[in-house]
Amino acid sequence: MSVYVVTGVSKGIGFEFLRQLSEDKDNLVIGLVRNKAATEKKVAAELGDRPNVHILHGDLTNYASLKEATAETAKIVGDRGVDYLVANAGLVPEFDAYGPVSALADKIEEVDAGAAETFQTNVTGQLHLFNLFVPLIKKGKAKKVIAISSGVGDIDLTNQCEIDVGPIYAASKAALNIIVAKFNAEYKKEGILFLSISPGLVEVGRYANATPEQVNGLMGFVGKLASYAPHFKGPITPEESVKAVRSVWEKASIEEGYGGAFISHLGNKQWV
Numbered sequence: 001m002s003v004y005v006v007t008g009v010s011k012g013i014g015f016e017f018l019r020q021l022s023e024d025k026d027n028l029v030i031g032l033v034r035n036k037a038a039t040e041k042k043v044a045a046e047l048g049d050r051p052n053v054h055i056l057h058g059d060l061t062n063y064a065s066l067k068e069a070t071a072e073t074a075k076i077v078g079d080r081g082v083d084y085l086v087a088n089a090g091l092v093p094e095f096d097a098y099g100p101v102s103a104l105a106d107k108i109e110e111v112d113a114g115a116a117e118t119f120q121t122n123v124t125g126q127l128h129l130f131n132l133f134v135p136l137i138k139k140g141k142a143k144k145v146i147a148i149s150s151g152v153g154d155i156d157l158t159n160q161c162e163i164d165v166g167p168i169y170a171a172s173k174a175a176l177n178i179i180v181a182k183f184n185a186e187y188k189k190e191g192i193l194f195l196s197i198s199p200g201l202v203e204v205g206r207y208a209n210a211t212p213e214q215v216n217g218l219m220g221f222v223g224k225l226a227s228y229a230p231h232f233k234g235p236i237t238p239e240e241s242v243k244a245v246r247s248v249w250e251k252a253s254i255e256e257g258y259g260g261a262f263i264s265h266l267g268n269k270q271w272v
């Protein structure tokens with residue numbers, strides 16, 4: 001039995017983490033979300049009564065809410081602490097998603113505001129989350145902190161496939177990877193594994209409302225991935241992704257050299 005804290009369980013990959021991890025009645029799963037009432041309703045409707053699930057409010061752009069969520073978690077878990085912190089929540093902004101850097105040239109205010117929110121959510125918010133939860137992770141047995149990153153934060157993939165879309169999002173995930181490595185540098189000696197894992201390309205319905213022009217921009221990106229990985233058949237489901245990511249974090253250990261690493265759902269540097 002393990003205690004998990006997972007951020008961003010309201011939908012997408014995060015909801016699937018919540019679903020799979022709480023299937024085992026012996027696990028205790030605490031989900032952090034921005035809209036607690038809506039998520040509790042969704043959990044009740046789609047997962048039924050799961051007494052091992054607790055939903056707490058926690059917004060990565062609001063330090064006080066994260067601090068409160070940590071205190072509430074401590075009350076729930078008591079001396080067991082937290083085994084796994086899964087930092088899944090993240091902002092995938094729209095403003096930079098569909099075009100190359102030059103498309104941002106005349107959108108100064110939009111870029112500055114969008115980048116500030118993206119970095120607060122994907123980088124500094126995660127730093128605060130990790131610092132707040134380290135005392136609970138120290139009490140846990142597994143002692144694993146998993147950041148859900150993205151292969152688009154990999155410089156080699158970007159250069160090899162000439163991925164020109166999503167520059168600010170990609171930069172935020174590259175920055176997250178470094179933050180994870182910094183935590184490893186400090187906490188590896190205390191036996192805490194900090195690890196960045198990319199979930200693969202996962203269908204979560206994000207681009208359902210994109211215009212044909214925007215879809216064209218994205219198809220260029222997906223087409224480049226197909227030449228990088230000829231086996232690539234398109235996005236995987238949240239179920240497939242979460243199974244793969246869980247298997248990667250189960251195998252990963254400090255002893256095997258995974259401290260601070262950035263790897264994919266396949267356990268290596270193959271991103272799709």
Ligand SMILES: NC(=O)c1ccc[n+]([C@@H]2O[C@H](COP(=O)([O-])OP(=O)(O)OC[C@H]3O[C@@H](n4cnc5c(N)ncnc54)[C@H](OP(=O)(O)O)[C@@H]3O)[C@@H](O)[C@H]2O)c1
Nearest residue numbers: 008010011012013034059060061088089090150201202204
């Ligand atoms: N899907 C993919 O192909 C893919 C690929 C690589 C990496 N990822 C990463 O995987 C993770 C999950 O993404 P997803 O595809 O499942 O996206 P999603 O469906 O958009 O879910 C994102 C989650 O993050 C939460 N979130 C956003 N901003 C937040 C904030 N300020 N504070 C707290 N929670 C916040 C959202 O909550 P709300 O409901 O309140 O908005 C939602 O629960 C992200 O870190 C993403 O970068 C996804």
